[in-house]
Amino acid sequence: MFRNQYDNDISTWSPQGRLHQIEYALEAVKQGSASVGLRSDTHVVLLGLKRSSGELASHQQKLFRIDNHVGIAIAGLVSDARVLSNFMRTECMKSKMMYDRPMPGSRLVNLIGDKAQINTQNYGRRPYGVGLLVASYDEGTGPHLYECLPNANCLEYYAISIGAKSQSAKTYLEKFIKDFGAADVDTLIMHGLHALRETLQQDKELNINNCSIGIVGKGENWRTIEGEDLKKYLDQLETGAPTTETTEELPQGEAMDTE
């Protein structure tokens, strides 16, 4: 009821102890098309559902390379994503120049968090309107997957999804989480595609134009699979559901986290 009085700028708290501008920024992420991320003991896979504004338009890029060992998937304002990915690229290069070793994923993600927090506390600024899934493979600690949101929270996950209808993807991921650890890259990709398919609207399908896959892992630099190269995975998608089923009950669907 009092939301309208306390939501005009970032530096105003509501009586309930909330910053509504941040919550509105999170809405922008939820409105973007879905991105999915999941990891095994050796690789991280990111998938994006590329939206197109019409028949005549190209599909919006969802995956960005940051460095040989880091890639991101985005959901939300693409222009904000470009600014953040530029920042990440610069930081990775600076780190390599300074310390002669690739930037650790956790450190990079903390830098994003610190940068995003500035916009949640200074008057006149607005939070970034994009959510990032950051995939990295670090030499010592292995694969990592992080979620970075406009509220400046950066958390690590085994599997996660952001964007429109991402809860459906999360439900799939939660169901098969036990199989991800030991899975090989192709199996991981298939799980990711199944999860991504859950986020589609009723009459839509995954095709070589509207999805893209990014992989980074042990001994493999960040690479993307787009266009024709997706065929071999999408064909497998048609032939069936995953073979392993967990026997435990599906977890109750939780309300979308608005923190």
Add this chain to the structure above:
Amino acid sequence: MFSTYPGQVVVDHPISVPIEHRFDPYVDNGGTLLSIAGEDFCVVAADTRQSEGYSINSRYVPKSVKLSDKTVISMGGCYADCLTLTKRIQQSMEWYQHAHGKTMSTAAVAQMLSIMLYQKRFFPFYSWCILGGLDEEGKGAVYTYDPVGSYERETCRCAGSASALIQPFLDNQINFKNQETQKHTQSLEKVLRITKDSFTSATERDIYTGDYLEIFVITSKGVEVQKMDLKKD
């Protein structure tokens, strides 16, 4: 004591004389490098000795760096400047990759390097650069530079401490200067033979050249590195 001449003033107490102190940022770390362009290959070779004056800093510090599958750069002169310049080139190439989704062509790197060198026209990188690689048509390309960015595409070039010994030999054997042999392009085997002989000969006469020779061979298949011994005296 020491001999004196008539009228010379000799004193038996310390005298202070002004000594000029200047910022002397450059050091010559020696070494020799060369690059030869073939029909469909390019060879970039450099010795690995790093020296300072009459001392040897290290017997194995590579002077050549692979920038991409079709480009290799080699730099001689002040190693600190060479190292930082190389890192800056690599960063610029990475930004290009991010912006355009593809690797920079050899010709583009060549132009960019010239710009980067001239940007420090008034405090230059003390590095003698040779860029070797394949052009967009797959032919061998060699670009040579001076420390402030003047550059030119050539068939072959040698730079560094023994350049005066090797370059005339290359002019004669690669470009057939001052002899009646018909001009023809050399095969990879012949070029490697000429390269190795150049370095073994230079090692004999130039004190800054020796220890090991690293040869980068760039072909359409990629970049292959060979290492061989040179005399260590």
